[in-house]
Amino acid sequence: MAFAVGPAGNLGLRLVFSKTPEPSLTYGLLSIQAAAKQAFSDSLIDSIVGYTTLTLFFRPLVLDRERAQRWLEEQAEQIGSLADALATSCRTVTLPVLYHPSVAPDLEWLAEHQNLSVDNVIERHSKTPYFAYATGFAPGFCYLGTVDERLATPRLSTPRANVPAGAVAVADRQTAVYPCASPGGWRLIGACPTPLFDLHSDPAALLSVGDTVKFEPISMDDFRTLQARQDKA
Amino acid sequence: MRTLGLIRSGIACTIQDSGRMGHQQNGIPPGGAMDMYALRMGQHCLGHSDNQAALEFAYGDLAFETSHPCRFIVTGAPTIISIGHSERDSGRIEETPAHQVVTIKSCGQGIYSYLHVAGGFNTPPELGSRSTSPRERIGGLEGRHLRDGDTLPLGAQINQPNLEYLSNPAVRQRDVLPLRFVPGFQFDAFLDAARQTINSHVFSVTPRANRMGIALDGEPVDTGVVSLLSEATCYGAIQIPPDGKPIILLNDRQTVGGYPKAGAVISADCQRLVQARPGQRVKLVAITPQEADRITWLEHHYLETKLS
Incomplete structure (x- = not known):
């Protein structure tokens, strides 16, 4: 696999693979991330796995650029074997979703736009297991792929000023759950009552890169019960 | 408890320390003082460790009082500090009596100034830092910008100052x-x-x-x-x-x-x-x-x- 290692600012290094994102590549990047935490311990202050990248940030003055670069290159060479070891240890998380126009302002629009019934949109969105390729945008936000071709829609040209927490959204071939209320340009097709980010839990984020995520359609009654349980907690 | 009352919170006033490391994978930015030198120098002068928190504020416009007599220093963008009727330049350790109104005004240079108080701001750290990330609503006081009338908890004033005075290399005019x-x-x-x-x-x-x-x-x-x-x-x-x-x-x-x-x-x-x-x-x-x-x-x- 073709890759390159280079600087990410004056305190970072980035490993980039030139290929289409896929779970096996993500597993490989996660293995290298775990190995980097061991190899560099305290001198590594942060590390982020993206779709096809791993970025490492070091404490000032401790980065031995040549050595770290060589280390990353050696890891990248053997990424295939690393990926296999990790693939079996990743989790599957099932998230309950209420697909209903009262909580999903774009559900009917999407069905009409794609010439599908609402039930068919729900079926297509909930039958596929998704893979968590990357995080970002907001705490606990995970970019999930890959969405059924027939559900692929462009983002809103003007993002909504306020998307509620728990909104289940699609954009292009990606889907996600908004962990907290925020502005957002994705199309909203459902609502998930499970909190995705809680500072007082450990870990704070429910989803992490490498997870497999399944959406399970629930009824309005179940949604209300789950939401009430959350409000109580 | 020793506290600091913000009479005027000015612009973009937040609690910041040296930042929140290790959480970018979960979408949480590092935050921390914008002018890290100003943070370090102020904390050092007061005898604090590098990662204690200060109040960061933009375009120097702040007024506060403390519940007890307090040592403090203002670093970063230069300001004029008024304690009662006496005015002085920032960058020096000052003492204020209890309940004395202290006002801080910009000198028209730089953006971010830092108010460091002996004992430090004692808001609860979240994910290992007191830095405020308002978008994520994490850290500082309720994860938000500070407002007029906020009361902030202070730690005990135990350490002796390391330095009385410093000059800040970051604010120098260049064409x-x-x-x-x-x-x-x-x-x-x-x-x-x-x-x-x-x-x-x-x-x-x-x-x-x-x-x-x-x-x-x-x-x-x-x-x-x-x-x-x-x-x-x-x-x-x-x-x-x-x-x-x-x-x-x-x-x-x-x-x-x-x-x-x-x-x-x-x-x-x-x-x-x-x-x-x-x-x-x-x-x-x-x-x-x-x-x-x-x-x-x-x-x-x-x-x-x-x-x-």
């Missing part, structure tokens, strides 16, 4: 502020003309500047790069959005981004950029990673020398 940067991978893929504009054009700092980033104005850069998969953003990243006007990403940046990036301005020059007022002219200068390492070394040792 054109050089921003040295380490080119990233994507820079090679930019059109020749784009690389040339970035390397030769004099840009200027716009008022579209906050803790997330600083937008520059100047000749638009057409990178020729269409779209990219989101990847981690780094401190100082020179992001080129579709309008071609570079944005330098800073402490409260989103942790990933998909816009093309020319590279990243080195930390030492970011420290000067954050104190630059709108209209300040800047020039991007590409340097090698090795040169960047050398400058980082020099800056840190300069600071160590100043603080010893």
Whole structure:
């Protein structure tokens, strides 16, 4: 696999693979991330796995650029074997979703736009297991792929000023759950009552890169019960 | 309990320490003081450790009183401090009696000033830091900007000051502020003309500047790069959005981004950029990673020398 290692600012290094994102590549990047935490311990202050990248940030003055670069290159060479070891240890998380126009302002629009019934949109969105390729945008936000071709829609040209927490959204071939209320340009097709980010839990984020995520359609009654349980907690 | 009451909170007033490390994978930016030198120097003067928190405020406009007699120092963008009828320049350890109104006013230079109080601000750390990330509602006081009338808990004033006085190297007027940067991978893929504009054009700092980033104005850069998969953003990243006007990403940046990036301005020059007022002219200068390492070394040792 073709890759390159280079600087990410004056305190970072980035490993980039030139290929289409896929779970096996993500597993490989996660293995290298775990190995980097061991190899560099305290001198590594942060590390982020993206779709096809791993970025490492070091404490000032401790980065031995040549050595770290060589280390990353050696890891990248053997990424295939690393990926296999990790693939079996990743989790599957099932998230309950209420697909209903009262909580999903774009559900009917999407069905009409794609010439599908609402039930068919729900079926297509909930039958596929998704893979968590990357995080970002907001705490606990995970970019999930890959969405059924027939559900692929462009983002809103003007993002909504306020998307509620728990909104289940699609954009292009990606889907996600908004962990907290925020502005957002994705199309909203459902609502998930499970909190995705809680500072007082450990870990704070429910989803992490490498997870497999399944959406399970629930009824309005179940949604209300789950939401009430959350409000109580 | 010792407390500090904010009478006037001014602009963009937040609690900041040296930042929240290790959580970017979960979408949480590092935050921390915009002018890290000013934070370190103030904390050092009071005999605190580097990662204790200060009040960061923009365009110097603050008024406070404390419940008990207190030592404090204001660093960063220079200000005039009034305690009762006496006025003095910032950058020196001061003492204020209990319930005395202290006002801080800008001198018209720089952006961010820091109020450090002996004993430190004792708000609860979240994910290992007291820094406030308002967008994520984490840290500081209820994860938000501070408001008039807020009361902040202070720690016990135990340490003796290390230094009575310091000068801040970050706020120095320059006609054109050089921003040295380490080119990233994507820079090679930019059109020749784009690389040339970035390397030769004099840009200027716009008022579209906050803790997330600083937008520059100047000749638009057409990178020729269409779209990219989101990847981690780094401190100082020179992001080129579709309008071609570079944005330098800073402490409260989103942790990933998909816009093309020319590279990243080195930390030492970011420290000067954050104190630059709108209209300040800047020039991007590409340097090698090795040169960047050398400058980082020099800056840190300069600071160590100043603080010893």
